[in-house]
Amino acid sequence: MKSLFAAACILAIGLGVASAQTAAPAAPAPAMSPASAPAATPAAATELPSGKAVRAQCVAEAKAQGLKGDARKASVQQCFAQARPDLAKAKQCRDEAKAKSLAGPEFKAYVKQCKAAG
Numbered sequence: 001m002k003s004l005f006a007a008a009c010i011l012a013i014g015l016g017v018a019s020a021q022t023a024a025p026a027a028p029a030p031a032m033s034p035a036s037a038p039a040a041t042p043a044a045a046t047e048l049p050s051g052k053a054v055r056a057q058c059v060a061e062a063k064a065q066g067l068k069g070d071a072r073k074a075s076v077q078q079c080f081a082q083a084r085p086d087l088a089k090a091k092q093c094r095d096e097a098k099a100k101s102l103a104g105p106e107f108k109a110y111v112k113q114c115k116a117a118g
Contacts, residue, residue, distance in 0.1 A: 054083045089118050 058079035062072045081088035093114035097107045 048084060048086075051080075051084055051087050054087075055080055058083070090115055093118075 055076070058076045061079060062075045065075070067075050077088075090111070093111045096114060097110045100110070102110050
């Protein structure tokens with residue numbers, strides 16, 4: 001009897017977890033014309049594109065310009081730094097920490113302090 005009860009409990013838990021993992025697809029939002037679109041919220045206005053998207057765009061621009069080698073690398077870095085200065089600063093801080101041979105908690109602390117200072 002106990003094993004039957006235990007099996008029923010395990011089955012119920014398993015079904016609960018399985019149903020929690022399946023989510024119904026979201027309904028598409030109705031199309032709005034620009035005139036009827038609501039004003040952008042401050043949070044949406046400050047939202048930055050992802051680093052991957054920015055880097056891909058910068059690489060595409062450098063490729064379209066026909067740049068190669070060091071010129072291409074410099075162009076991508078400059079484009080990325082202009083589009084996402086926060087991520088460019090974080091990379092600079094990580095590179096400085098690596099140059100100082102920092103590791104572990106010292107590395108994290110240095111990067112955090114460096115980003116806050118800049």
